[in-house]
Structure formats: C-alpha cells, structure tokens
Amino acid sequence: MTADRTIAIVGNGSVPEGTAVIIDAADLVIRFNDCRSCGAGGQKTDIVAVCNTGRPALAMLGGGQWKTNAAVRRAGQIWCVRDADEFQALRPQLSASHPDLDDFCDDYTDGFRAFAKATGRAFHTVPALAQESVDAALKQFDAGAYVVPSSGMITIAEVLAHWRRPGDRVVLAGFGHAGWEWHPFAAERRYVDTLVTAGYLERVDNVVAAKLGAPYIHARK
Template identity: 75%
Template sequence: MDHWKVSRPTVGRTIMIVGNGSVAAGAAAIIDAADLVIRFNDCRSRGAGGSRTDIVAVCNTGRPALSMLGGGNWKNSAAVRQASAIWCVRSAAKFESLRSQLAHSHPDLDDLCDDYSSGFRAFAKATGRAFHAVPASIHDHVDTGLRAHDPDPYVVPSSGLIIIAEVLAHWRQPEDRIVLAGFGHAGWEWHPFDAERRYVDALVVQRQLSRLDRSGDQIGSNVAVKAV
C-alpha cells in the first residue's frame, strides 16, 4: 500500500475543507497535518478522513438542525468536542426569503426554512467556542456562479459549496492553500451537484483551490502529494 506525505512552502496556511464523501486512501495524515480543518454536520469524514477538526459547519435549518441540537449525540461527538468554532451555513434571512416560493414549488419542504442558528449560537457561547454565520451574500454569490454551469432545477446549493465560497471570500489569506477532500458531489436531490462539480473544477483550473481526492502526484499549485 502506498504511504503519503505532503510537501508545502513555509509560508501560508493549508486549509482543508473535508466533505462527508469518500476520502482517498492514505489521506488522513495529510488532512490532520493541515493548519485548519473544516468538517460538516455529523463529521462522518472522521476516520479515513483523519481526526483533526477545527471548525464544524452545520446545516442550521430544518430537520438536520433539530437532529443535531436535540439530545447529546452531536454535541458530545469527538469532532464537535475538538472543534474551536461552529459555523452556520444557511443565512436565516436568505432562507426566510425563500419560504413563500418553496411553499408553492416544494410544499413537502415546509420546514426547510425554519432557522435554528440561535441554538447553535447558544451552544457555542455556553461551551466557549467561536460562532460564525455565513452571510446571505455568499448564497447569492454561489447562485450567480452556478448559472454559468448549467444547473438542473434546484432548491439551494449544498453546504459544501457555500463553505468553499465563504472561505475564498472572507477567510483565505494571500499565501493560503485551500484543499478539498471528501467532495463526491452527490447527495440530496435538490442540490445541483453536477453543476457544483463543474463550478469547483473551474476553481481548480483557476488555481483558487485544489482537490486531494483527485490527485496524481500533484493536487494543486502549492501542495504536492507524493507516494513513497
């Protein structure tokens, strides 16, 4: 079996955004060696995708939010215990603005716009964690960007794409490297995953970020992954 190592410059951070899809064999050590690791919701990426977790980005509306806030499973999970920050992916104002439209187009999604960010904010405050809510402008920016990639009809972009856009817009420093792992671009039927894949591939071509999962010997302009 191949073993992997990461070589990188001495300046700038490596920010890993780790989705809940499959992760390349041997990637755990690379992910854990990053300067910042962002995971999602119940952090199913832990294990094959390493263990380090600095930020947990949560879907803060509807049933997923209620599931995480209810009981103690999510709050007491290893990833959440390790995280120093909770990010709410969905803008309460943006989702409230979608409520009447979705009541007509997708009446089965009647709870999608119910916002529980206050619960995550309270949890973060009570446990000494930082809290951040992604602004509505990022959702709008992603919607605009997706139009260039011929999306099928969709309800909202995925949490993964929102966080990619948020990091690129507001958190990346000039020398930072943004690396994705666990992004299979598959899941809920009302996310535009095919268009999202094309959107992310375009960002890779533009050297805005790189993919760990799709690497050969090189995963981006600043982070080299080699089999040894």
C-alpha cells in the same frame, strides 16, 4: 496562524486511502454537520460548519449525540452556513413548489449560537452574500431547477472570499458532489473544477494520497 497556511475543507463523501495524514497536517480543518469524514479523513477538526435550518439542524441540536461528537468537541468554531433572513424569504416559494419541504426554512441558528457560547467556542454565521455569489456563478453551469446550493459549496465560497489569505492553499477532500436531489451537485462539480483550474482550490485525490503523501500540501507550486 502564520502566512502560507493550508486550509482543508473536508466533505462527508469518501476519501482515498492516505488522505488522513494530509488533512491532519493542515493548519485549519473544516468539517460538516456530524463530521462523518473523521477516520479515513483524519481527526483534526477546527471548524464544524452546520446546516442550521430544517430537519438536519433539529436532529443535531435535539438528540444530544451531535453535541458530544468527538470532532465537534475538538472544534474551536461553529459555523452556520444558512442565512436566516434569506431562508425566511424562500419559504413562500417553497410552499408552492415543494410543499413536502414545509420545515426546510425553520431556523435554528440561535440554538447553535447558544451551544457555542456555552462551550466556549467561536461562532460565525456565513453571510447571505456567500449563497448569492454561488447562485450567480452556478448560472454558468446549467444548474437547472434546485432549491439551494450545498453547505459544502457555500463554505467554499465563504473561505475563498473571507478566510483565504495570499499564499494560503485550500484543499478539498470528501467532495463527491452527490447527495440530496435538490442541491445542484452536477453544476457544483463543474464550478469547483473551474476554481481548481484557476488555482483557487486543490483536490486531494487517489494519485496525491498514494504517491505524494503529506508533504504535498506544503510543497509550493
């Protein structure tokens, strides 16, 4: 890849009409888990970032459908967003505070690594530092009580810290900042908004999709 890339991070939330052409024109596209964003959110998929602990991970590895998912088959890389050691350290705390999450910290990183190796894909585990940096940043935004940041937020932190090069644009789509009750979504929205304001991220929204179209992501500020 050359300089001045567009990196699209595509969550599994709703996307406005016209977003597909913008995402498919990006140089690097990251999707999550079962890639529900495909369709209205385009088809191109270079990286699938997975929640590699607990029930979501077990469902992806155990049922067979995830492994044959068209987007997963297109991807050249699999990322695991949760650090195994950090989640093992979290287990005693959750046992006391959230006993219903008894399997939340069960780690399936080895299963995703084996799948990547068997299918010729690159494999990457997002380091614990990414979550630690997000936890520290969220303190500024009244995050309140939560279990862990969302996979999307961790991936954003990893891309900005280690994958974004000078001149690259990082575009978000499908981020509704809503879902599981123990992710700090309201605080994450505020944090992302500050990153957008600072110029580290851009959001694909209805105005961009409807009025500017695909050339938007390659236009220079």
